[in-house]
Amino acid sequence: MADTKVPKDYYEKGSTQVTEVSAVTLKKLAQRRNLTGSSERLVLVLVGLPGRGKSFIARKLQSFLTWRGNECKVFNVGKYRRQVQKEAELAEAEEANDLRQKVGACDADFFDSKNPKAQQMRQRSAELAMKDMLAWLDYEKPIEETMKGLTTVEQIAAKASIVSSRIAIFDATNSTVERRKWVLEEATSPEKRAGKKTGCVFVESICDDEELLEENFAFKVKNSPDFANMTQEEAIADLRKRVRKYEEAYETIDDDTQSYIKIFNLSSKLLVNHIYGRMAKVIVPCLMSWNIGARPIYLIRAGETIGSAHEEDPTKPRKITRGDKLGPRGKHFREALEKFMTEEGEGFSKKSEDALRMAFAPRHGRETGTSISGLADYEISDAENADLKVPFNIHIMSSTMPRAVETASWQSLPFNIDELPNLNPLDKGDYSGMELEEVKDVDPEWYSMLEKDPFATRFPGGECYADLIHRLETCIIDMEQQVNMTCVVSHVSTLQVLMAYFRRTPIKECTSIEVPMHTVIKYTPVTGGGWTESMHKVCNPEELDTTNHNVVLVQTQQVNTPIWGDHLKSANNSPGSSPHGSVRNVIGACLSGTFDSTN
Numbered sequence: 287m288a289d290t291k292v293p294k295d296y297y298e299k300g301s302t303q304v305t306e307v308s309a310v311t312l313k314k315l316a317q318r319r320n321l322t323g324s325s326e327r328l329v330l331v332l333v334g335l336p337g338r339g340k341s342f343i344a345r346k347l348q349s350f351l352t353w354r355g356n357e358c359k360v361f362n363v364g365k366y367r368r369q370v371q372k373e374a375e376l377a378e379a380e381e382a383n384d385l386r387q388k389v390g391a392c393d394a395d396f397f398d399s400k401n402p403k404a405q406q407m408r409q410r411s412a413e414l415a416m417k418d419m420l421a422w423l424d425y426e427k428p429i430e431e432t433m434k435g436l437t438t439v440e441q442i443a444a445k446a447s448i449v450s451s452r453i454a455i456f457d458a459t460n461s462t463v464e465r466r467k468w469v470l471e472e473a474t475s476p477e478k479r480a481g482k483k484t485g486c487v488f489v490e491s492i493c494d495d496e497e498l499l500e501e502n503f504a505f506k507v508k509n510s511p512d513f514a515n516m517t518q519e520e521a522i523a524d525l526r527k528r529v530r531k532y533e534e535a536y537e538t539i540d541d542d543t544q545s546y547i548k549i550f551n552l553s554s555k556l557l558v559n560h561i562y563g564r565m566a567k568v569i570v571p572c573l574m575s576w577n578i579g580a581r582p583i584y585l586i587r588a589g590e591t592i593g594s595a596h597e598e599d600p601t602k603p604r605k606i607t608r609g610d611k612l613g614p615r616g617k618h619f620r621e622a623l624e625k626f627m628t629e630e631g632e633g634f635s636k637k638s639e640d641a642l643r644m645a646f647a648p649r650h651g652r653e654t655g656t657s658i659s660g661l662a663d664y665e666i667s668d669a670e671n672a673d674l675k676v677p678f679n680i681h682i683m684s685s686t687m688p689r690a691v692e693t694a695s696w697q698s699l700p701f702n703i704d705e706l707p708n709l710n711p712l713d714k715g716d717y718s719g720m721e722l723e724e725v726k727d728v729d730p731e732w733y734s735m736l737e738k739d740p741f742a743t744r745f746p747g748g749e750c751y752a753d754l755i756h757r758l759e760t761c762i763i764d765m766e767q768q769v770n771m772t773c774v775v776s777h778v779s780t781l782q783v784l785m786a787y788f789r790r791t792p793i794k795e796c797t798s799i800e801v802p803m804h805t806v807i808k809y810t811p812v813t814g815g816g817w818t819e820s821m822h823k824v825c826n827p828e829e830l831d832t833t834n835h836n837v838v839l840v841q842t843q844q845v846n847t848p849i850w851g852d853h854l855k856s857a858n859n860s861p862g863s864s865p866h867g868s869v870r871n872v873i874g875a876c877l878s879g880t881f882d883s884t885n
């Protein structure tokens with residue numbers, strides 16, 4: 287007899303039965319978040335043979351996580367190893383009265399697992415890095431500066447609550463089960479880490495693509511101090527030997543009780559085990575998005591609008607609203623931008639064509655090979671005669687504001703525009719469209735909080751800069767994953783936050799970044815995972831003759847700012863950034879009617 291309780295349309299509608307608390311489910315879910323659950327401290331442990339992009343991944347992770355407000359630091363065991371080796375060399379040199387400079391470089395034999403002295407030094411280097419890492423993870427956190435002095439519930443409610451956790455990245459090959467067991471024990475065991483709960487996730491980069499490895503090794507020997515005293519050929523031979531030594535002892539991760547992510551051949555495949563929370567929400571999408579392509583990203587501020595005439599008194603300033611369309615100066619900029627992007631697109635296509643031509647051209651003893659198979663949309667059988675035209679394509683992202691969409695609408699480049707509300711300007715809530723002076727009069731208490739902390743003070747009923755990070759996270763991931771040139775048309779506040787990412791400006795200082803009008807801010811990838819910036823002023827609207835829309839490129843100025851290393855220290859001096867800019871400069875630029883008060 288049929289059971290009347292069984293729903294007949296289960297396969298269409300599912301069951302309506304309320305989910306029961308189940309011991310089995312609880313156990314399974316607890317296991318899944320076991321090593322990723324702690325939000326206060328997290329260790330990401332890189333795993334992989336040399337030249338597999340571990341340090342690249344570490345730097346990209348650090349850059350993204352720091353931008354989104356986490357404290358993040360990379361501990362590269364290679365640095366400690368060079369120091370340990372240097373000290374050993376100095377001790378030996380002292381005995382032998384040898385005054386030559388020591389750099390701590392090690393040749394391939396040092397990485398032989400059957401070399402006990404070197405093994406000891408490698409373990410010692412890992413221990414030193416681990417000690418520093420745990421000390422950094424555990425240091426007492428000062429009270430969030432911006433929360434100091436806030437007493438009333440209203441004051442606290444006016445601020446974005448910034449909960450930052452500390453994430454350490456342990457960058458070494460970590461290539462054996464024994465080593466990873468040791469790392470896990472040191473970083474997470476309750477006995478050693480009593481009261482300091484720490485999560486741990488392994489990130490293994492696996493790459494067996496010979497063409498890619500060839501390029502990686504060439505990059506590696508050019509950049510690593512380990513090969514400073516060798517010729518290119520000697521260095522490549524030594525690195526290949528080092529890799530063979532590592533391969534003899536290498537054990538891939540296969541312990542499914544651990545939390546891990548495996549990345550295969552530039553994220554063409556990912557394997558994820560026991561991953562939960564922000565690991566699943568933030569880190570996995572990041573790892574999938576990064577690529578080593580040369581495509582530039584262009585950030586552009588939407589063109590100027592004219593606003594509408596004051597209804598009662600035409601002598602008063604024009605009223606500027608979010609829905610305004612481009613005015614004549616804005617349209618002039620759009621045309622100049624279209625011309626600039628056409629030239630950029632043609633230049634990028636030309637570079638791609640040249641690269642293809644080089645790769646397909648017959649070389650010594652290698653008639654057909656290419657390091658970029660699969661890149662061209664078509665078969666190229668005869669490099670000499672093939673039509674190597676690479677048509678350019680631009681991925682365009684814009685806010686949903688009419689002025690932004692109009693700025694990105696180019697007649698001769700009919701690409702789709704990805705209209706994204708996440709790129710809309712900071713929502714100024716109750717004070718939308720007001721001059722800063724007016725806000726100061728209406729709400730002096732809130733205004734004084736804004737002056738003290740323009741980053742985390744939320745506009746009543748609206749947003750603050752800290753809020754923007756949440757909605758721009760997905761945009762950054764989207765930009766990073768593009769393989770084509772990418773244009774982003776947005777507004778001052780959002781562009782400040784995006785520029786802070788590319789420049790690696792400490793995020794709380796983003797409010798001081800200047801975003802010039804009529805200018806394209808171009809970010810070109812550098813091989814280590816960072817970006818270089820150049821500013822291109824594409825038109826001068828002062829010269830605009832409204833009857834004649836011929837556009838002239840007035841200035842193309844290139845200012846390269848290195849992204850890694852010292853850049854962080856000197857970020858304050860980078861072009862367009864004025865760290866000590868007052869709130870008036872910052873929010874003032876957003877609120878004043880100078881250009882576009884809804885920006």
Ligand SMILES: Nc1ncnc2c1ncn2[C@@H]1O[C@H](COP(=O)(O)OP(=O)(O)OP(=O)(O)O)[C@@H](O)[C@H]1O
Pocket residue numbers: 334335336337338339340341342343364458459491492493498501502505506549550551552553578813
């Ligand atoms: N997921 C990836 N797979 C393979 N190569 C990558 C990946 N990501 C980046 N790369 C490339 O790997 C090259 C070497 O990078 P990196 O120095 O980070 O390697 P590594 O694994 O840290 O090497 P080593 O262990 O010798 O220090 C870079 O040229 C980078 O472009």
Ligand SMILES: O=P(O)(O)OC[C@H]1O[C@](O)(CO)[C@@H](O)[C@@H]1O
Pocket residue numbers: 336340362363364365367408409412457458459460461465
């Ligand atoms: O001791 P392990 O795990 O081999 O890792 C240390 C090594 O990792 C590297 O940084 C390579 O990533 C080497 O330079 C360094 O000596």
